[in-house]
Amino acid sequence: MDFRTVYTTCAYCGCGCGILLEVLDGEVIGTLPVKTHPVSQGSLCIKGWNIHEFVVSERRLTEPLLKKNGRLEPVSWDEALDAAASRLKRVVAEHGPDAVAILASAKVTNEENFLLSKFARAVIGTNNIDHCARL
Numbered sequence: 229m230d231f232r233t234v235y236t237t238c239a240y241c242g243c244g245c246g247i248l249l250e251v252l253d254g255e256v257i258g259t260l261p262v263k264t265h266p267v268s269q270g271s272l273c274i275k276g277w278n279i280h281e282f283v284v285s286e287r288r289l290t291e292p293l294l295k296k297n298g299r300l301e302p303v304s305w306d307e308a309l310d311a312a313a314s315r316l317k318r319v320v321a322e323h324g325p326d327a328v329a330i331l332a333s334a335k336v337t338n339e340e341n342f343l344l345s346k347f348a349r350a351v352i353g354t355n356n357i358d359h360c361a362r363l
């Protein structure tokens with residue numbers, strides 16, 4: 229049996245509470261607060277206590293989907309990324325970068341949200357980026 233904890237930051241809101249994800253045999257099974265964290269000081273709200281649940285949720289998407297003939301169909305990552313890139317390029321070319329808005333998610337890591345911010349500003353050229361914690 230391999231048990232360990234991974235020190236990270238709750239991604240659900242801007243407070244940035246410290247959490248320890250409990251990992252048993254490679255599977256995330258729980259969340260603990262970090263007593264020494266300067267922001268949360270050992271406390272978490274109910275969202276933070278349960279943040280590990282979406283990682284293993286059976287409802288989580290595990291493959292890219294693309295709408296074809298009005299229905300979402302599983303496709304390869306290459307096909308999904310090509311479709312997204314070509315459609316974003318078309319919108320920017322026809323309507324300008326501010327015709328695009330990026331809505332980031334609390335269900336990805338803070339580092340991935342940072343990359344989305346860079347993508348919006350440096351690649352698309354828009355400041356239209358927001359996060360579901362503010363919506």
Ligand code: SF4
Pocket residue numbers: 238239240241242243244245268271272273274275276277
């Ligand atoms: S534990 Fe609650 S207050 Fe702390 S960052 Fe997560 S959602 Fe925000």
